[in-house]
Amino acid sequence: MTYNLSDINDIHTHHDYDDGTVYVKNLQLKELLTDSGISEFEDASARKNKLLSIGVHPWEINDFPEEQIFSCIDRLFPTLLSHQKVFAIGECGLDKSISTDLTLQKSIFNKQIELSEQYHKPMILHVVRAYNEIIEFRKKLKPEQPWIIHGFNNNEIIARKLIEMGCYLSINMNKPLTGKIQHTIQNIPTEFILKETDTIENAK
Numbered sequence: 589m590t591y592n593l594s595d596i597n598d599i600h601t602h603h604d605y606d607d608g609t610v611y612v613k614n615l616q617l618k619e620l621l622t623d624s625g626i627s628e629f630e631d632a633s634a635r636k637n638k639l640l641s642i643g644v645h646p647w648e649i650n651d652f653p654e655e656q657i658f659s660c661i662d663r664l665f666p667t668l669l670s671h672q673k674v675f676a677i678g679e680c681g682l683d684k685s686i687s688t689d690l691t692l693q694k695s696i697f698n699k700q701i702e703l704s705e706q707y708h709k710p711m712i713l714h715v716v717r718a719y720n721e722i723i724e725f726r727k728k729l730k731p732e733q734p735w736i737i738h739g740f741n742n743n744e745i746i747a748r749k750l751i752e753m754g755c756y757l758s759i760n761m762n763k764p765l766t767g768k769i770q771h772t773i774q775n776i777p778t779e780f781i782l783k784e785t786d787t788i789e790n791a792k
């Protein structure tokens with residue numbers, strides 16, 4: 589069965605559901621390189637409502653040698669992306685609050701954009717203080733796939749700009765919606781808002 593974005597009840601989570609909730613469980617590189625990655629794929633194949641996203645999170649970049657990351661994206665990811673339970677690439681993206689070199693972050697992100705287009709999978713993005721860069725990437729590359737900004741927590745102007753550029757906004761339902769984000773949600777078309785739960789303790 590193929591799912592569309594509008595069929596998904598939880599676009600970004602780190603836990604499993606035993607009811608009929610259609611969800612996308614996120615697997616980071618560190619999981620994909622261990623047995624837990626294999627068992628997640630087996631589990632997803634056994635559950636109708638479980639989909640997966642796979643990607644290199646910006647926070648992981650310093651945990652692996654650069655060559656290993658690129659070789660995983662080049663060799664491992666195409667195989668995984670051919671699997672019918674992989675719904676999206678992510679989370680990946682740009683984070684200007686960490687010390688990891690931005691140029692390196694951008695080149696790893698760029699590689700994942702190429703795969704997203706090639707395999708027709710949307711992207712789930714982690715973006716911290718880098719909305720301008722994300723908009724620049726979309727302007728420059730004109731990708732066809734939608735990009736979902738996960739954990740979106742910003743104002744209406746940025747929200748509208750991102751939507752205009754082909755992005756969706758995913759909102760964390762584990763957190764109370766107050767201030768900026770409450771205002772944003774009330775003022776943008778609901779079809780561009782997706783729900784996620786992420787993790788309660790370790791939301792990222």
Ligand SMILES: [Zn+2]
Nearest residue numbers: 614786787792
């Ligand atoms: Zn997460």
